[in-house]
Amino acid sequence: MKLFLVGDFPEDNKAYGGVQGVLVNMANELVKRADIELVLVSTSSNSGFAKFEKICSVYRLGFRSSFLQARKEFRDIVIKENPDIIHLQGVVPGVLLYRSSYKKIFVVTQHAILSEERLLQVTSKRKMLFRIKEVVEDYYLNKVKNIIFISEYNKGIYFKKNGKITDVNSELIVNPVNEIFFKKPQALESQVSNEMYFVGEIKKRKGLHVLIQALHLLDRKGIDCKLHVIGGYKEMEYKREIDDLIGSLNIAEKVIFCGWKNQSEVLAYAENIPVFVLPSFQETLPLSIAEAMTQGKIVVATDICGIPEMIKNHESGYLFPKGNPEKLADVLELVFQNQDKQKVVSDNAKSASKRFEPKTVIERTINFYERILS
Incomplete structure (x- = not known):
């Protein structure tokens, strides 16, 4: 053929x-x-x-x-x-x-x-x-x-x-999903605690501002964590909004912008980061979630569009309502404060990812x- x-x-x-x-x-x-x-x-x-x-x-x-x-x-x-x-x-x-x-x-x-x-x-x-x-x-x-x-x-x-x-x-x-993501991942317990990452074009539809607000709420609760942002801006108006938000919340040291990375670079960079977050307002079936699941990451994402077809809430990942930083912060607090309970979620994610x-x-x-x- x-x-x-x-x-x-x-x-x-x-x-x-x-x-x-x-x-x-x-x-x-x-x-x-x-x-x-x-x-x-x-x-x-x-x-x-x-x-x-x-x-x-x-x-x-x-x-x-x-x-x-x-x-x-x-x-x-x-x-x-x-x-x-x-x-x-x-x-x-x-x-x-x-x-x-x-x-x-x-x-x-x-x-x-x-x-x-x-x-x-x-x-x-x-x-x-x-x-x-x-x-x-x-x-x-x-x-x-x-x-x-x-x-x-x-x-x-x-x-x-x-x-x-x-x-x-x-x-x-x-x-x-690229076959490189199916290589044996790092054990969840050996990864860096209280760290998370985001992958994708940085634009309003992807909801990074919601994640940054949730990060601030965690900081106010005394939960020390860091966010790695992998990707680049597509909307300069949104970049100004994000810069202003980070400055007003005084959390610049907690947000690390890593720039664009290809698939193998994402895999290497996120190897020791246990939690992947995608706070999008609209997605069809995001490849970034599938890639994270193959690596047994704890995926936290909005309960919109095609995402619930990928994740069973509290079984193979976690879902929260779009545009709601308070609910996102609650989910992340649950994940970070109960890391010993996340192995089952990680294993379920790897199992569910076989369809990709x-x-x-x-x-x-x-x-x-x-x-x-x-």
């Missing part, structure tokens, strides 16, 4: 998570398969492909320069390579490559829920941009007939919006391809 894997690949495989991380994780597993002839197509001309160009065909499209030119280039590549399946990770902007002639073999994995993310943008310009993306996504997803959903959450939204469409061929398949193993995910994905071709 000749497979086109299409999306916004990172530069030189330096994936920082999200859709880029999924693309790299899938490619890592697919190149091992003798039954798959893999062709990687990036919607960014900056993608490095340093690892993959030695073992499979790779193409780069100047999508951001001109999507019309990119569409033409992509059509020429399709004619040249004649793929059995074209699989796009993420919808906008890559879905603009879609043509009706690809209809039977074109597969889309939907990740973001743009209608929800639009509401959480911090500027009018960003809200307008997301509205445009939302219109484009709605238009093309009604044309695409092979769709992979990564959670019941985004599957439910799609069918609520579109009704019971009988000619849509769909499957629910979770995102794969790349080999398992790729096997289910190929079964979906075969169903399409049959």
